[in-house]
Amino acid sequence: MKCRFISKVGWDAKLVNESYPWVEKQIVHRPKFSPFQRAVRDSLIDTGVSPFNGFTYDHIYGTKVGGTIFDRFGRRHTAAELLASGNPEKLTVLVHATVQKIVFDTTGKNPKAVGVIFNDENGKQHEAMLGNDKQSEVILSSGAIGSPQMLLLSGIGPKAELENLNISVVLDNHFVGKGMIDNPMNALYVPSNRPVHQSLIQTVGITKKGIYIEASSGFSQSNSSIHCHHGIMSAEVMK
């Protein structure tokens, strides 16, 4: 992956590129290709979403078959499994720990994250601070909504908004919390008289117009949903 973003934020591009296959090898699988997904693949190619790029994890224009976190037994694999590659002697995992804020050292030119304050399941507050090891770091990964929320609670965000909420400003940054957008999706249901093999998204059409075409099929539906065998094609607009 060659990306200006990676060099701009000062990450090690080699390490970033090595990390993808490392993660993929452990939790991503090649899907068992279902008949509906095969039909979708052929239809996409027929309608000009080409070339066909085969099975690949790469994000390339055309039609492809992507990886899945379900293995051939239908078991789902998650990022939690990556912990198994760590050294248990050196690893402490806390569950039911809700981070309240990131602690910053503000004595240098730029604020530096040096720890977190978190509550346990009984609401008791604790601190986890970095050790002296130069490689120690705080990694913020609380999701699309949780990560900007945590930055704001910790004093990084638009100054006026933070001051309004009596949050001490660590860094004035107008962009925090402002980049959330919807990825609108249109779904097309294809009813069938016969049961349709169940499949999650396997085939993907990636167009140059920023629209992804994906498909799933054969789900058991809730009462509020459609009541017949079907496949679903969806077009999702990605910005």
Ligand SMILES: Cc1cc2nc3c(=O)[nH]c(=O)nc-3n(C[C@H](O)[C@H](O)[C@H](O)COP(=O)(O)OP(=O)(O)OC[C@H]3O[C@@H](n4cnc5c(N)ncnc54)[C@H](O)[C@@H]3O)c2cc1C
């Ligand atoms: C309905 C839906 C469908 C999606 N479908 C796809 C798809 O098909 N393919 C795809 O690639 N992506 C899909 N995505 C996007 C994908 O789920 C996210 O991009 C991905 O999960 C982001 O991973 P993350 O680790 O950054 O955050 P998350 O998976 O959101 O994990 C954040 C974690 O932080 C925890 N957390 C939050 N706040 C705190 C706190 N204060 N203290 C402690 N923990 C906290 C949360 O409980 C959560 O466990 C979908 C998302 C949604 C909502």
